[in-house]
Amino acid sequence: MGSTPPVFIGAEEVEKHLHRASLLLPALEAALANFSAGAAGGVVQPVRTVLPVPRHGGYLGVMPAYSAADDALTTKLVTFYEHLKDSSVPSHQATVLLFDPSNGTLKAVLDGSVITAKRTAAVSAIATKLLMPAFAEVLCILGAGVQAYSHYDIFTELFTFKEVRIWNRTKERAVKFASCVSGPVRVCSSAQEAVTGADVIVTATMATAPILSGDWVKPGAHINAVGASRPDWRELDDELMKNSVLFVDSRDAALTESGDVILSGAEIFAELGEVLKGTKPALPEKTTVFKSLGMAVEDTVAAKFVYDAWSAGN
Numbered sequence: 001m002g003s004t005p006p007v008f009i010g011a012e013e014v015e016k017h018l019h020r021a022s023l024l025l026p027a028l029e030a031a032l033a034n035f036s037a038g039a040a041g042g043v044v045q046p047v048r049t050v051l052p053v054p055r056h057g058g059y060l061g062v063m064p065a066y067s068a069a070d071d072a073l074t075t076k077l078v079t080f081y082e083h084l085k086d087s088s089v090p091s092h093q094a095t096v097l098l099f100d101p102s103n104g105t106l107k108a109v110l111d112g113s114v115i116t117a118k119r120t121a122a123v124s125a126i127a128t129k130l131l132m133p134a135f136a137e138v139l140c141i142l143g144a145g146v147q148a149y150s151h152y153d154i155f156t157e158l159f160t161f162k163e164v165r166i167w168n169r170t171k172e173r174a175v176k177f178a179s180c181v182s183g184p185v186r187v188c189s190s191a192q193e194a195v196t197g198a199d200v201i202v203t204a205t206m207a208t209a210p211i212l213s214g215d216w217v218k219p220g221a222h223i224n225a226v227g228a229s230r231p232d233w234r235e236l237d238d239e240l241m242k243n244s245v246l247f248v249d250s251r252d253a254a255l256t257e258s259g260d261v262i263l264s265g266a267e268i269f270a271e272l273g274e275v276l277k278g279t280k281p282a283l284p285e286k287t288t289v290f291k292s293l294g295m296a297v298e299d300t301v302a303a304k305f306v307y308d309a310w311s312a313g314n
């Protein structure tokens, strides 16, 4: 008798079972805390392997993780390309393989793009809940791509902002963003205009040089720095990196992959998981940066969530 072939769960099905990124919050908070607990937390996750594809300006990331608390084993394969000529192809594409951890059998192949968009935004939301100033009124998003949309959705679901602003390098995309989302958004002509006076800032661009200057940032603001995941790419300038309290998802990853951290020489204060565990304080009264690179265990718990929901309905 042959083994059961893996199921394929495509983007539409993933979206159906994960219609709100906030569904992932409890699992992600636990995974971040477990990751930062070291061996005792039961998360096995190396820093991802990123293979450059120099001829085409692309990268293939391989992101395996096992979470003992969830008894879940996955690897995500994610490609990201800097300058795609065909704008109908997304800059990031991903697939998650979910294995039976007891015997290594491949159980499911899941679309990873929806998972990547939603788990990243959910992790930024976790950071924001902990680190944003009291009475935050203005949200500013720099970038108008996939991550901008997923961040807008969960941030406006969880928090109450009086004003949401967007800036994008090409203004048409920002205008389109403002016309597509559910609430009012002010389209700004410059990053400086968007950032000035903002309490919470999300940088989610493909920039390779700083787009956000410390000069513009209101003291006490919180920044989720989501882009610039290569050691020579930047979104934030040195002033901002050095004059903020710096939180990361993974110290090892930040010191390997983040141009903003490596090139500025900024000191890492804590991993988000350490704040969640209560071993490091959050310091919301200070200007804070959460440098997000994206962790494999986030995909593990998200894929398990989707697979379990899919299984329950089949």
Ligand SMILES: NC(=O)C1=CN([C@@H]2O[C@H](COP(=O)(O)OP(=O)(O)OC[C@H]3O[C@@H](n4cnc5c(N)ncnc54)[C@H](O)[C@@H]3O)[C@@H](O)[C@H]2O)C=CC1
Residues within 6 Å of the ligand: 080, 090, 091, 092, 116, 120, 143, 144, 145, 146, 147, 148, 168, 169, 170, 173, 204, 205, 206, 207, 208, 211, 225, 226, 227, 228, 229, 292, 293, 294, 295
């Ligand atoms: N931290 C994490 O867990 C994750 C981070 N990312 C990163 O988030 C960023 C955004 O990803 P997506 O929204 O999926 O990409 P996207 O391609 O959908 O959107 C990128 C946006 O950046 C803008 N942009 C492109 N080049 C730029 C430049 N040189 N300067 C300023 N803006 C520029 C584009 O106009 C577009 O609005 C990327 O850097 C990506 O690698 C993506 C997935 C997970």
Ligand SMILES: O=C([O-])C1=[NH+]CCC1
Residues within 6 Å of the ligand: 061, 078, 080, 092, 116, 229, 293, 294, 295
């Ligand atoms: O975590 C992730 O999937 C990624 N981070 C940067 C590019 C893709």
